[in-house]
Structure formats: C-alpha cells, structure tokens
Amino acid sequence: xxxxxxxxxxxxxxxxxxxxxxxxxxxxxxxxxxxxxxxxxxxxxxxxxxxxxxxxxxxxxxxxxxxxxxxxxxxxxxxxxxxxxxxxxxxxxxxxxxxxxxxxxxxxxxxxxxxxxxxxxxxxxxxxxxxxxxxxxxxxxxxxxxxxxxxxxxxxxxxxxx
Amino acid sequence: xxxxxxxxxxxxxxxxxxxxxxxxxxxxxxxxxxxxxxxxxxxxxxxxxxxxxxxxxxxxxxxxxxxxxxxxxxxxxxxxxxxxxxxxxxxxxxxxxxxxxxxxxxxxxxxxxxxxxxxxxxxxxxxxxxxxxxxxxxxxxxxxxxxxxxxxxxxxxxxxxxxxxxxxxxxxxxxxxxxxxxxxxxxxxxxxxxxxxxxxxxxxxxxxxxxxxxxxxxxxxxxxxxxxxx
Numbered sequence: 368x369x370x371x372x373x374x375x376x377x378x379x380x381x382x383x384x385x386x387x388x389x390x391x392x393x394x395x396x397x398x399x400x401x402x403x404x405x406x407x408x409x410x411x412x413x414x415x416x417x418x419x420x421x422x423x424x425x426x427x428x429x430x431x432x433x434x435x436x437x438x439x440x441x442x443x444x445x446x447x448x449x450x451x452x453x454x455x456x457x458x459x460x461x462x463x464x465x466x467x468x469x470x471x472x473x474x475x476x477x478x479x480x481x482x483x484x485x486x487x488x489x490x491x492x493x494x495x496x497x498x499x500x501x502x503x504x505x506x507x508x509x510x511x512x513x514x515x516x517x518x519x520x521x522x523x524x525x526x527x528x529x
Numbered sequence: 530x531x532x533x534x535x536x537x538x539x540x541x542x543x544x545x546x547x548x549x550x551x552x553x554x555x556x557x558x559x560x561x562x563x564x565x566x567x568x569x570x571x572x573x574x575x576x577x578x579x580x581x582x583x584x585x586x587x588x589x590x591x592x593x594x595x596x597x598x599x600x601x602x603x604x605x606x607x608x609x610x611x612x613x614x615x616x617x618x619x620x621x622x623x624x625x626x627x628x629x630x631x632x633x634x635x636x637x638x639x640x641x642x643x644x645x646x647x648x649x650x651x652x653x654x655x656x657x658x659x660x661x662x663x664x665x666x667x668x669x670x671x672x673x674x675x676x677x678x679x680x681x682x683x684x685x686x687x688x689x690x691x692x693x694x695x696x697x698x699x700x701x702x703x704x705x706x707x708x709x710x711x712x713x714x715x716x717x718x719x720x721x722x723x724x725x726x727x728x729x730x731x732x733x734x735x736x737x738x739x740x741x742x743x744x745x746x747x748x749x750x751x752x753x754x755x756x757x758x759x
Contacts, residue, residue, distance in 0.1 A: 455719075456743055
C-alpha cells in the first residue's frame with residue numbers, strides 16, 4: 368500500500384436501470400449481448416476494484432433488489448477518474464449511448480457515488496440507502512454524483528454507515 | 530492571462546507555427562524538433578515556445594529525450610505540450626456554452642437522445658453538401674480537420690494487434706469540438722457527435738464512423754466500411 372489517499376479510500380457506485388422489456392425479450396438482446404464483453408472490460412480497466420455479481424452468474428442482472436424490472440450495477444473503483452474513464456471513455460459508452468432503447472427514463476437520480484474504506488465491499492442494502500439519501504436530500508459527502516462530487520478527504524468524517 | 534491576450538500571443542507567425550506544430554503532435558515536443566518544424570533557429574524557437582507557455586497556450590516539462598540515464602545522459606531537455614485549457618474570444622460577447630449546457634440538461638432530463646441524434650444526422654448531411662458519401666479515409670481526414678477534430682491515422686501495416694495481425698487503419702481524433710458539454714452529458718452529446726459524423730460521412734459509403742471511446746480523445750473513430758464486422 369502506498370501513502371496515496373486512494374489507498375485508504377475507494378469509490379463505490381450504484382446505478383439502477385428500469386428495463387423497458389424483460390432481459391430475454393428480443394428488444395433487449397443487443398444490451399444482453401454487450402454484457403459479457405463490457406463486464407470483462409470493467410474487470411480489466413485501470414482502477415477497477417470490485418463489482419457485484421450474482422452467485423453462479425457473470426453479472427448482477429438477475430438480482431432485483433430495487434424492483435422486479437430494475438437491474439442494479441454496484442461496483443468499487445480506486446478513484447473517481449478511473450470510474451469516469453470506464454463509464455464514458457471505454458466500450459461502456461456505446462451501451463450508455465443506446466440506454467433509451469432498453470431502459471426507462473428516470474425522474475429521480477439513478478446513479479450514486481460514495482467513498483468507502485479501502486477493502487470494504489458495499490452491500491446492496493447499504494448502496495440502496497445511499498441512493499435513497501441522494502434522492503431525499505440531494506448531493507452530500509455521503510452520497511453524490513459525478514457533477515456534484517466530493518473528495519475522499521471531504522467525505523472522511525462520513526465514511527461509516529448511518 | 531485573459532483569453533484575448535493569450536490568443537493575441539499567436540499573432541507572431543513563428544509563434545503560431547510552433548504552436549500549431551506542437552498541438553498537432555499530441556505528445557511532448559522538444560526545442561530542436563519544434564525549431565526544425567517551424568524552420569527557425571533553436572534559440573528563437575526556445576524564446577517563442579517559452580512565450581507560449583507564459584501565455585498559457587503550451588505547458589512545459591523536462592525529459593531526457595535520448596532515453597539514456599545516469600552519468601553521460603546529459604541534462605534533461607525542455608519539452609512542450611498543448612495546454613488543456615480552452616481559450617475563446619467572441620466580439621460582441623456571446624455565451625453559446627451556457628445555452629448548450631442548458632439545452633443538453635433539458636434534453637437529458639426529458640430523454641431526447643433519439644430526436645437530438647436525428648437532428649445531428651440531418652445537420653451532418655447538410656454540411657457534407659453532396660449526395661455522394663465520403664470517398665475514403667484521406668477525404669474523411671480533410672473533412673474532420675476542417676471541423677476541428679484533429680484527425681490522425683492509427684494502425685496500418687506497421688502496427689500489429691495481439692494476434693500479430695496487421696491492425697486495421699483507423700482515423701482517430703485528438704480533439705472533441707464539444708468537449709465541455711460532452712464531459713457533462715457524455716452519452717447524450719457523444720451520441721449526438723456520432724450521428725453528426727455519420728451524416729457528414731454519409732451512409733453505405735466506403736468509410737463509416739463508429740464509437741470507440743478512449744480517455745483524452747474524441748469518442749468516434751472512422752474506418753473503412755469493409756471489415757470482419759460487416
């Protein structure tokens with residue numbers, strides 16, 4: 368471990384997406400086809416730490432903790448830049464570009480970021496709490512977004528779950 | 530330094546040639562190389578390069594260009610890259626950026642991606658101004674350069690991929706003309722950019738645009754239409 372602040376804190380992200388059609392619907396097929404290659408790219412991306420997968424599966428699309436039609440994506444990254452570069456400067460952008468074909472538009476926030484102590488793997492429950500916090504109170508050091516972000520230092524007093 | 534003063538620093542023709550050369554390389558450039566490219570003596574080039582750093586148009590660092598290190602490697606040389614900060618001047622004052630950000634925010638909120646892309650494709654077609662699609666990679670590079678994308682060729686015979694096959698030649702672009710809005714609304718604005726370029730190059734022609742985002746560059750690449758994905 369280095370003395371860099373990134374070694375003591377990692378960035379967790381949760382995003383939720385409401386499917387317009389079921390995963391096995393032909394209209395969702397292009398999304399499903401991209402799941403494996405894009406997840407593999409995430410696993411190999413600089414700064415990637417961890418992502419949630421369902422036991423015995425390659426991804427978390429089968430878990431529906433936020434609703435029957437809502438798929439969740441929960442991951443941990445070394446820095447916000449690493450996550451941003453993966454989300455918007457890799458093959459993942461092509462998935463994002465077509466998101467309206469497969470997912471409903473969200474009126475509320477659908478992505479939340481928060482800092483965790485390095486080594487801590489967030490649970491689905493705690494990540495949904497962070498999303499609820501963001502939706503209820505707006506961005507804070509405990510729950511924020513790319514455009515309203517906080518550094519790990521700013522968030523340090525808020526690292527423990529509520 | 531104010532934008533107008535920074536831009537005014539480019540009025541000197543030698544300085545401007547140096548700036549354009551460094552900006553076009555997309556990597557660190559040493560004094561000797563820049564002097565040679567601008568056709569001036571090294572000391573004159575050094576003077577103007579440092580003026581460009583003072584103006585905030587270039588950034589400087591130092592590096593051992595020979596690749597050697599230790600005793601005998603010599604002093605590190607000063608190297609230059611283009612500064613990332615944007616400079617613009619509009620007379621009378623205009624603020625299209627705020628307008629663009631507000632419109633993008635509204636489009637994002639309402640989910641207007643498809644409508645925006647359709648508009649962008651139509652605009653691209655209108656800008657092409659010809660019924661025929663773009664004729665090849667060389668023509669595509671001219672068109673892209675004219676729109677500020679700073680295209681450069683990558684791949685070709687000299688470059689091999691992981692399997693040892695010659696990597697296909699693609700045109701990549703160093704500059705995103707929509708940078709500030711694209712950073713704030715990436716899927717929306719990058720999708721718009723792709724549609725604009727698809728319109729600009731034309732459908733079913735010898736070249737096609739495809740999304741292939743990479744850190745620090747435009748999200749789109751242009752390549753020959755015939756390949757294994759077709």
